[in-house]
Amino acid sequence: MKPGTEQFPRGRSAIVGAATFGCGVAPGYSNMELAHQASVLALQQAGLRPSDVDGLFTCIMDDSLSSLTLAETLGIQPRFMDNNRTGGSSFQVHATIAALALEARLCDVALIAFGSNQRSSTGKLVQSSRPSPWEAPYKPMRPISSYALAAARHMHEYGTTKQQLGEVALAARKWAQLNPEAFVRDALTMEDYMAARLIADPFSARDCCLVTDGAAAVVMTRADRARDLCRRPAYLLGAAQATTHREMASMSDLTVSALADAAPRAYAQAGVRPQDIDVVELYDAFTINTILFLEDLGFCAKGEGGAFVSGGRIAPGGELPVNTNGGGLSCVHPGMYGLFTIVEAVRQLAGTAGDRQVRNAKLAIAQGNGGELSHEALLILGTEETL
């Protein structure tokens, strides 16, 4: 689809509440209890209660009917609901559908929520897919080995180095050190990074996201109501998604993600360009993600991502603030991270990000990644000045 032909309702919906709960370790809670608590907190910010919600969106890993369970838990009977699961990017899709449903008056208050206790319950990433007959016999270490294959190919084609992957991990950690909510905040040096034992070449544990608990929720309304509920709403200016494959063997070019397809459409909807963006929240499940996604979002040319992230450019004080909460690498990653990029973008636009606040942030990208580079989605959010 040619950018500019899609008719997204630019700026006609906004996020008026955004909350997290239980980031890091939250023992003793079920997934649904975590999502419930984050939901109530996000609604409270907007002066709303669960009974005000008539559009409900969720995707919880161990419950394929999670939207029904969450509605029951909240004690509501929404007239519009969606349980989309494209993986960690599900929540970007939820926000897209919510914007359309709000515009069509199919709902008035949309709640998007997620919660996971994966760290406390299992201590490892919860697999939510059937084993593939085309991969399983070769004993892949999914998802790590899948992303490792992409990193290896990027290094082969473009000369991207292990140190450049390390720059991504170091920048994430520096942001995390400014965020009291981040799970891992101790110093990380390039020496530490390079010395870490390899798990799936070229990755060590330092290239992989955390395995944490955590919940998040956001509340959306139509723009005309947003200012009554929120001091600084985050208006949804553009939203797009794309998919290239389910399993790595069907990804035609391991160095180009579906974001290269989705991003130009989202920019066209929003009427902005990469150079207009003030803060970028990416789904950094692995270090290579940040490099690939910055390229595919147009912040640098294909193949130049490794050089782009070097020299502290995406770290605090750098030219382009990326993953300002510390990202999935150092802040929080409860199996699905997409909603957390949205919450952090909203906080930056609201000016409530504390020590890590990007000054005068008006335009933000909140990106989600699903499967194994399989599905990419992004939201472009802006303050009132960008309308």
Added chain:
Amino acid sequence: MHPEKDFFDFLAAGRFMLQRRRNGNVFDPGGHVFYPRMAMPGSGETEMDWVEASGLGTVYSTTVIRQKPPAANYNLALIDLSEGVRMTSRVDGIAPEAVKIGMAVKARVVRENDQSLVVFEPVDAGGAAT
């Protein structure tokens, strides 16, 4: 045609087979398909035949999955077959770290854990990268 079942039945008999579009011609030769499925990707054409794979391919990407000793490290690779399709597999016969992108490889059907599977070996016995 029962794509997944047929593929593994062939494999159990030692044959590495691919689906191929039946109505290809010189201008539009049509393609091979992997993994096997009910209809051609995109076009939806259901006229397909099973054909013997050449078994020749090159390594598109590769990683080494590292385990705690005494468990051995092993290779995981994406192989581009000469028929124009890509599959997940591994390269045997050389150290997992010695597998390089671009390396020419040839398929072999092996039996492992009561299951037949396609693995690859370097075409050049020395295992040098092409």
